[in-house]
Amino acid sequence: MKNRTLYVLSTLLILCALLMGACAPAAVEVAEVDQVDEPAAAAESEAAAAPASPPTEESSVVTILDSAGNLVELESLPQHVVVAGKATPFTLSTTYVFEEASDRIVALELRRGLLTAEFLTLIDPKYEQKIKLEMESSAEQIAPVEPDIVITKNYVVKSLKESLDPLGIPVVGLNMETPDVFYQDIEMLGQLFGAPERAQAVNAFLQEKVNVVKTAMQGLTEADKPSVLVIQYSQQDGEVAFKVPPASYIQTTMVIDGGGIPAWAEQADEEESNWIVVNFEQIAAWDPDVILVIDYNGNPQETAAMLKQNDLWKELKAVQADKVFGFGKDYQGWDLPDPRWILGYTWVATKLQPERMAGVDMTEMVKEFYRFMYRLSDEQIEASILPMVYAD
Amino acid sequence: MIFIFPGEVRLKNNRLLVLLVFVLLAVFCAAIFIGRYPKPYWMPLNLLLHESLAQKLVFSLRIPRLLMAMLLGMSLAACGQVLQMLFRNPIVEPGFLGVSQGAAFGASFAILFLGASLLHVEIFAALFALLGLALSFAIARLVKFGGWILRLVLSGIVVSAIMSSGLGILKYLADPLTQLQEITFWLLGGLWSATWTDVLFILPVVALCLTAVFLMRWRLNVLSLSDATAFSLGTAANRERVFLLVCAVIAVAAVTSVSGIVNWVGLIVPHVSRRIFGSNAQFSLPGAMLIGAIFSILCDVIARTLLAGEIPLGIITSFLGALIFIILMSRQNLKAASHD
């Protein structure tokens, strides 16, 4: 009967539309920038990969091995470096830890809406001369700059390689998502810039700071550990959302190493790779001892203060004990895959176990960080960094 | 009125409607006690009576959200029923004809470029929702092949896609870093940000529009007939149809501007209602509104309680809606079928 065919056809059409609708947001989420959404499995396999040392037979060949196992061999140190792909603010912050970056980076991608340009102007006197690429540049934009090598975020490496390999342009990736893999990334950059001593110094600096926290936490019992909630406050489109990070993100490590128990991580699905929206009821059900409020778009301290005033939030244990803190941030949040993670790592510990971390002064640490990592002078730090710091 | 001199069928239908009202009240009351606090699912009455946090949760969060869910379900179902009858097409709903998507686009547009004043948002949502419907209808008239049902569904898919893409472009232009996350909210819907302000703001509009549609529920039957017949029975068919459509679409636009796009409710609920009450809109329209409210509340309870994280409402309604749709389709020919 004609109508039966019609209805079958219509059902199929509708199911297709439904599938398309269901797929579209997933596709959009894959296109997400910025927030680390690398699946946990990949991060684990990268953490397991051992860092390689350059072969010693041919000393004229430069070997660069990134944390995902991509091997690049060049005849000499790359002089024209391009930083592209997604999450460039983090890639850039990490790359600039090496002073050679200022000379050797010829082009970089900027993301709108972040303070990357301001920060780079501060730390790189040659910033203005560099070519600014469009967001999510393709091979067509990158190739004309004639790079010797392209640095990007690890999950973009595959797609960029596909288009740049035929042109003979090598690509390496920075992962940066856990401390262990961060050290590997620094080593890779050391190979790339021909500055292995600097790489070792940076890693030593980071590990020393990590040890400060770990030493302070020795002897800590479960009973001493407060339950902690890390929550991102986001207000877009007139719609307020509270989100918790997936268990695989660095915030979880920061809380655990900092002497706390992450209240949200038990229930979070291990496979989740995106921020999860929760409503206030769930926050009230967790009723953590300490709440750390991330606000990427505004001032976390003000946000935390606003929440403390809220009628509903006033009922929470953490608010009543005045343990709600805006998560530290300066040009960039301290909880992101960026060298600043060490600041976040330390800061979290000072909030969770203040007596044990009493010897640590965050302001001094910030100054030390910027002096060491980015070679800024004290005046520069006073003038440009400290005013940007929001950290309770 | 109808209650005074009931014939047998009318009596049965009226009783069913009253029953549905009670079911809605029961579901509403039960849902007040269900949530993630203090533990997943049930909140004991004791707690509600004595703990101030529990009381605040219920009054500031759960109740406005439940009201919002109710209005959402009623509007979508009423609009679906109106669309299905006026277009004589059993496979349409606001989400298939570009109405919900247009509303979401209009609301986003207003928020991004005109500031988030609730008034602007609602007006733009309504404008683009009506535009979406008009476009779907116009394109359907242009398409040259296929029966009317197929043409309208196809053009509706096209217009919905255009509006959704428009939404995507808006988000991307605005702030590619963070806004892309928010698009999930618009495309899949969610009530986690519903506040009393939202409810009180859209309530007058929705109440007005749904009342108008409700009052015309019998007239809807007449307007679903052919143009000549509707004329011969004394109606100003086109004007009255446009009036009904405008009212139904504005109600949907208002709720969509708060909740994002929620699909399938407008498709399934009218079918279920017609199963129970027959096609006579005098009963099936109020039935649809009540069933829509109940369904919507149930879906929202699942969305906010099942997991620690919020599940977008549209996912639940799509899943359940599609399931019910397949069951309906396989049982017998859709009730609104033409016969050979």
Place this chain on the structure above:
Amino acid sequence: MIDAPKLTLSNVEFCYAQGAAVLNSLSLDIVPASITAVLGPNGAGKTTLLNTVLGFLKPQSGAVLLDGVNISQYSRSQLSRLIGLVPQAEHIPFNFTVLEYILLGRTPYMGIFSMPQEKDHQAAESMLDLLHIAHIKQRPITELSGGEQQLVLLARALAQQPKILLLDEPTTHLDLGNTVVILNALKDLARRNVTVIFTTHDPQVAIYCADQVVLMKQGHVLSAGRLQEILTSAQLSRLYGVQISVQQVAGRPVVLLPR
């Protein structure tokens, strides 16, 4: 009883948007409280004529007059209480019950926001009895046979209590039994002062119940008048372009096709 209004068509011209004229300077006087059969070949414009009388189609020139007043002067609700149309067939997309469907005919007496009252229900029920279809009153209309549907459409139009009833090929899908039911109902209506106009292409149907006959071809009226005068062999042959013979059998005219 109230007199049926006098219906006149005066030089009515009508064409659809892109086409040639369908009604060409058509003038007609309908005798009140009579049954008029409009005969003509396919494409003569019979359906268009009915829709124009109904007021649904507006003529480009000329007028349809009721008691001398152009029907465009009447309000829609007035018109719908005066004129009813029974279409040839209706594509019915929803499974209303028979009773609900007939009830729709009460719309002219209801406001936009009204619900059917008890008197509307009673009027509808009485139509069921009139046409002997009370036994199917709860059946969904999508499950009716062609003949039953036609009766339901008639019942709906009758529920409007019109003074002028228009029917478009009312007996085309009906068996002889149902045909007689309908035609008897029409005769009954005429006795109650309702003017009945129906189109048909079967002259025998006209003979059974009509007093007046109109012969239409290509939008023109070829001839109009009392049945006995108009329904002759010569007229019919001219109308249909085939040799038709009208004979008297048992005192009534019978139409015979050529051998």
